[in-house]
Amino acid sequence: MSPITAGAARGRFITFEGGEGAGKSTQLVRLAQSLRDAGIDVVTTREPGGSPGAEAIRGLLVSGATGRWDPRTETLLHVAARREHLVRTVWPAIESGRWVISDRFADSTAMYQGLGQGVPPQIIKQLHNLIAQSFQPDLTLILDLPVEDGLTRARARGGDDRYERMGLDFHRRLRAGFLDLTEREPERCRLIDAASEVDTVAERVWTVVRKTLLVGKTP
Numbered sequence: 172m173s174p175i176t177a178g179a180a181r182g183r184f185i186t187f188e189g190g191e192g193a194g195k196s197t198q199l200v201r202l203a204q205s206l207r208d209a210g211i212d213v214v215t216t217r218e219p220g221g222s223p224g225a226e227a228i229r230g231l232l233v234s235g236a237t238g239r240w241d242p243r244t245e246t247l248l249h250v251a252a253r254r255e256h257l258v259r260t261v262w263p264a265i266e267s268g269r270w271v272i273s274d275r276f277a278d279s280t281a282m283y284q285g286l287g288q289g290v291p292p293q294i295i296k297q298l299h300n301l302i303a304q305s306f307q308p309d310l311t312l313i314l315d316l317p318v319e320d321g322l323t324r325a326r327a328r329g330g331d332d333r334y335e336r337m338g339l340d341f342h343r344r345l346r347a348g349f350l351d352l353t354e355r356e357p358e359r360c361r362l363i364d365a366a367s368e369v370d371t372v373a374e375r376v377w378t379v380v381r382k383t384l385l386v387g388k389t390p
Contacts, residue, residue, distance in 0.1 A: 182212075182265040183384055184307075186276040188352075189314035190345050191335050192324030193365045194372060195274045198314065201373040202380060203272055209385065214264045217274040218252065222259035225252040233332050242288035246295060249280050254302040262306075276308060278352060278360075283334065286348040287341050307359065310383055312376055313349050314365035318342045 185202070187195040196217075203213045219229040228248055232240075240248070253276075264271050277299050284290045318339060325335045353362040361379045365372050 180268040182267070182269045182271060183309045184261065184265055185270065185272045185380065185384075186278070186308040186311045187272070187274050187314060188276070188278045188282075188311055188360075189349060189365065190316070190318060190321045190342055191332070192321035192326075193314035193316055194324070194369065195314055197369060198312075198363075198365075198372060198376050199272050199274050201369075202376055205373075205377050206270060206272075206380075212269045214260070214269050214271045215273075216256065216260055216271060218256060218276055218279065219249055220252065221256040221261070221273065224255040224259070228252040228255075233334065235333055237333055237336050239333065242284055242290050243294070245288065246280060246284040246290050246298065249284065250298045250302055253277065253280075253299075257303060257306070273308075276311075277303070278311060278313075278349075282345045282348045282352075286344045287337070309359075310380065311356075311360045312363055312379065313353055313360055314363050314372070315346070315349065316364070316366040318346050320366065 187199055189195055199215055203215050206213045218225070219232050220226045228251060232245065232248055232252075256273075261271050261273070280299070281292065281295055285292050285295050322335065322339075322342065325332070350362070353360045361383070363372060363375050363379070367375075
């Protein structure tokens with residue numbers, strides 16, 4: 172059981188997933204504004220990060236050489252950051268009736284450290300159950316576009332994210348994994364074509380959220 176108490180006041184948890192450069196951060200901001208326009212109190216956050224302790228761990232994960240961490244060590248760092256994020260930010264907000272939108276969550280660990288770096292899926296699942304019990308998003312929006320296009324977008328931002336510097340084969344495994352996830356968990360996960368203009372993608376996202384979580388609440 173998750174620590175969230177069942178009841179009418181419970182908020183919702185929406186996550187954005189996908190490869191590098193898919194536009195998750197941009198679409199998170201757009202969705203948050205649409206929800207606020209609909210009268211919903213929204214918290215936006217990210218992983219790794221989203222709380223002071225988790226942000227400190229983020230600095231260890233996204234900087235430095237691509238081979239900086241042993242894959243299992245890296246997985247443990249992500250899981251530790253996630254626990255802090257849940258306890259300090261996500262669960263309190265949902266318990267108070269607010270909606271939380273996160274740029275990445277547990278699916279990214281399954282893809283990046285699992286498919287990408289070879290950590291056995293049962294280990295990742297056990298660690299998630301240890302820190303989060305049965306808790307999972309109400310809706311996961313997976314933004315998809317070709318790997319080369321996404322990396323071009325990401326590099327154009329001028330940052331130095333460690334994951335963006337990993338090889339094409341790594342990122343192709345991630346994309347294949349996210350596509351497979353949408354087929355395995357169609358009730359929770361919805362695939363969004365992210366290759367279009369920002370406004371078009373935002374409309375696709377809003378349509379999914381409105382039909383899935385806002386039936387009877389908005390025009």
